[in-house]
Amino acid sequence: MENYLEAIFNLGKEKRVVRVKDIAKRLGVKMPTVTNMLKTLSERGLIDYEKYEYLELTEKGSGVGEEIDRRHHVLRSFLADILGIDLEKADEEACKMEHAVGAPTMDRFVLFMEFIQSCPRTGENWLERFEEFRAHGKDREKCLEHMKAFSNEFGGRIKDMETEEVSQDGT
Known part of the structure; x- marks a missing residue:
């Protein structure tokens, strides 16, 4: 579910409107799979979506998407800038890590990266x-x-x- 929110969040920054086919392409899944997940996200109040229409994140969904995006950037930065991992591989690994690590651990890691970057x-x-x-x-x-x-x-x-x-x- 977080992958979808992150994809919608980033597509929303890149394009004027977000469509099902854009999400399917970004995530490498079929459009019916996206449609099913969009129903779930809509039921949870994370997106505004009507079938065959454009969609957008609600305020709640935008907050979640922004947080996932922030986690991703911090992890990718650590992997690439601190550990010297190839940027493409760092991006791929950060995507896995951002969803696997619990919130308290991730919050501590984010603080650690902010600390390293600022002092x-x-x-x-x-x-x-x-x-x-x-x-x-x-x-x-x-x-x-x-x-x-x-x-x-x-x-x-x-x-x-x-x-x-x-x-x-x-x-």
Whole structure:
């Protein structure tokens, strides 16, 4: 069901109107299969749909579709940008993951990705920083403070390593 809502949500952003054949093509299923699912979605108040007409998401359906789309983008970003997985494969895997992971776990994962994207360099204790971020949200000042501490902490170590490397090369 979530695949249908996500497809309708994205088709609605791409086209003026969403039709059964567009959904069937997007999901790789037959039109009667789409029609059956649209009845279910309509009964649940997620879409406005009359047979042989265009359809659109209700406010409730749009909210669900938007959330599924957000999950997909976060997962795809993690897989492609952090793990270095090919974008096409990352997209395929994200689609599977977004439906398999429970809401609390997914919410935590989404927060983790938002944290990585907004404050990526926080030193060796980044898990503690993530816990702060999760508990209190994005705090630009805290992020800057952590980055400065990271810079101070590792600036000396970098110089030591460079000095050590030069002395090893020279002997």
